Amino acid sequence: MSIKIGQKSYGDRIQDGLSNSFMRKAVSGAQGRFRSGRLKAAEELGDWEDWRTLGEEIRSHTMENLDYYLHQLSEQVENRGGTVFFAKTAEEANEYIQEIAKKKQAKKVVKSKSMVTEEIGLNKALEKSGCEVVESDLGEWILQLDEDPPSHIVTPALHKNKEQIRETFMKKKGYTGSDDPVELAAYAREQLRQDFLEADIGVTGCNFAVAESGAITLVTNEGNARMVTSLPDTQISVMGMERIVPTWEDLEVVVSLLTRAAVGQKLTSYITALTGTRLEDEVDGPEDFHLVIVDNGRSKILGTEFQSALHCIRCAACINACPVYRHVGGHSYGSIYPGPIGAVLTPLLDGYEDHKDLPYASTLCAACTEACPVKIPLHEHLIRHREIIVEREKMTTKAEKMMMMGFAKWASTPAAYKLSTKMARTTLKPWTKDEYIEKGPGPMKGWTEQRDFPAPSKERFRDWYRQREQRSDH
Ligand code: SF4
Numbered sequence: 001m002s003i004k005i006g007q008k009s010y011g012d013r014i015q016d017g018l019s020n021s022f023m024r025k026a027v028s029g030a031q032g033r034f035r036s037g038r039l040k041a042a043e044e045l046g047d048w049e050d051w052r053t054l055g056e057e058i059r060s061h062t063m064e065n066l067d068y069y070l071h072q073l074s075e076q077v078e079n080r081g082g083t084v085f086f087a088k089t090a091e092e093a094n095e096y097i098q099e100i101a102k103k104k105q106a107k108k109v110v111k112s113k114s115m116v117t118e119e120i121g122l123n124k125a126l127e128k129s130g131c132e133v134v135e136s137d138l139g140e141w142i143l144q145l146d147e148d149p150p151s152h153i154v155t156p157a158l159h160k161n162k163e164q165i166r167e168t169f170m171k172k173k174g175y176t177g178s179d180d181p182v183e184l185a186a187y188a189r190e191q192l193r194q195d196f197l198e199a200d201i202g203v204t205g206c207n208f209a210v211a212e213s214g215a216i217t218l219v220t221n222e223g224n225a226r227m228v229t230s231l232p233d234t235q236i237s238v239m240g241m242e243r244i245v246p247t248w249e250d251l252e253v254v255v256s257l258l259t260r261a262a263v264g265q266k267l268t269s270y271i272t273a274l275t276g277t278r279l280e281d282e283v284d285g286p287e288d289f290h291l292v293i294v295d296n297g298r299s300k301i302l303g304t305e306f307q308s309a310l311h312c313i314r315c316a317a318c319i320n321a322c323p324v325y326r327h328v329g330g331h332s333y334g335s336i337y338p339g340p341i342g343a344v345l346t347p348l349l350d351g352y353e354d355h356k357d358l359p360y361a362s363t364l365c366a367a368c369t370e371a372c373p374v375k376i377p378l379h380e381h382l383i384r385h386r387e388i389i390v391e392r393e394k395m396t397t398k399a400e401k402m403m404m405m406g407f408a409k410w411a412s413t414p415a416a417y418k419l420s421t422k423m424a425r426t427t428l429k430p431w432t433k434d435e436y437i438e439k440g441p442g443p444m445k446g447w448t449e450q451r452d453f454p455a456p457s458k459e460r461f462r463d464w465y466r467q468r469e470q471r472s473d474h
Contacts, residue, residue, distance in 0.1 A: 003350045005149045010357035017328035023159045034320040037264020056375040059311035069211040076214025080276025082289040090120035106200035112225035113137035114205025134195045136224040145172040151330025153316040202228035206239035215275040235286035242310040257373035261317040297349040318368035340368035344381040359385035424456040
């Protein structure tokens with residue numbers, strides 16, 4: 001897998017999302033729960049806006065001095081017995097990890113959830129080298145068995161219900177139990193325990209690396225990351241180059257923001273910090289530790305107007321607030337990074353060619369910007385993407401160009417504007433029912449196919465205004 005998921009067109013993906021009523025119900029329910037949890041957890045802190053400002057300052061300072069902190073991090077990791085590899089591309093990262101697997105003659109790799117390994121397609125690369133790869137996060141494990149991509153950053157299997165999960169377990173693992181979530185989870189635990197014991201290599205992502213100490217921290221709820229990092233003798237952590245904070249104090253702030261903004265928790269069940277290799281008097285931990293720091297397009301964003309997109313702490317609060325995501329679901333974005341941050345980040349990392357539609361998957365209501373705990377101006381980035389797509393990349397279709405030119409001409413010709421606003425209500429009457437246009441003609445078709453459009457008002461604003469002026473003259 002890489003950033004791009006599947007080959008379907010944007011329109012087809014949207015249609016799939018809109019026609020999946022189960023997914024839409026699951027997503028809107030989860031969005032509601034996450035959102036109220038986030039608001040409650042933020043309220044408990046008392047000064048949420050101050051925390052957001054602090055979070056923004058930390059992320060912005062780190063990005064401004066990224067070279068310094070990455071250097072400090074790599075020195076600290078090496079001082080503690082680890083090896084650091086800077087991978088410019090996904091291929092370089094995969095080749096390095098394949099090489100380690102080859103040297104260790106690894107047969108089985110267990111993983112703890114990591115977006116960046118999805119981004120670089122690590123599982124496929126390791127499988128090509130003859131390794132069995134097992135995702136150990138419950139949601140990721142279910143998706144792996146079902147050969148399905150994730151649809152959300154923090155709850156990847158949000159789009160599946162317990163009946164579907166039971167079905168997957170039955171088909172792929174010969175499960176014979178019920179669809180009781182407790183029984184399903186117990187079964188997964190039993191299966192994964194064996195994988196942890198057999199694994200030669202553990203692979204994790206990295207929520208944040210702490211530059212001053214060389215520690216890799218993981219924020220999880222299931223404890224699987226601890227099994228991945230304590231049982232296998234070889235451990236590889238893969239991080240996007242921006243997932244770093246300067247100090248432990250900074251970590252405290254960003255983790256507080258992350259857990260609250262993600263699912264409304266004060267803390268997650270586990271916050272794991274891994275620092276280097278196993279010491280002589282320690283009973284567990286890796287003998288061999290590698291940190292792979294992935295660029296894969298990130299350095300191109302540094303120093304540009306989009307730099308703040310790299311501040312993202314992957315909490316998914318923007319996704320949980322997004323009205324578009326609510327209706328179309330994560331798979332519609334065609335990227336492993338869905339929602340507003342996905343629509344901003346994906347074209348930056350993977351180009352406009354395959355992702356030019358994503359910046360339009362937004363109402364620009366700015367709910368995402370308001371929800372973001374590190375104040376990334378997501379809707380402004382989306383507008384800027386649209387400008388670039390039209391003006392620099394010249395990717396708009398002829399029909400759209402003509403329409404926009406027509407609109408500009410009409411809107412700047414007072415007589416045409418006046419006449420059409422006068423005629424609008426009468427002209428649209430055949431399509432109007434109870435003050436809504438249900439199946440509109442021409443350019444309205446796309447909109448009204450999915451939702452109703454309010455009919456033009458009985459009274460035009462300019463008529464209302466004129467009358468009001470006349471009244472006040474008397
Ligand atoms: S953009 Fe902001 S709200 Fe969205 S995932 Fe990143 S940090 Fe969270």
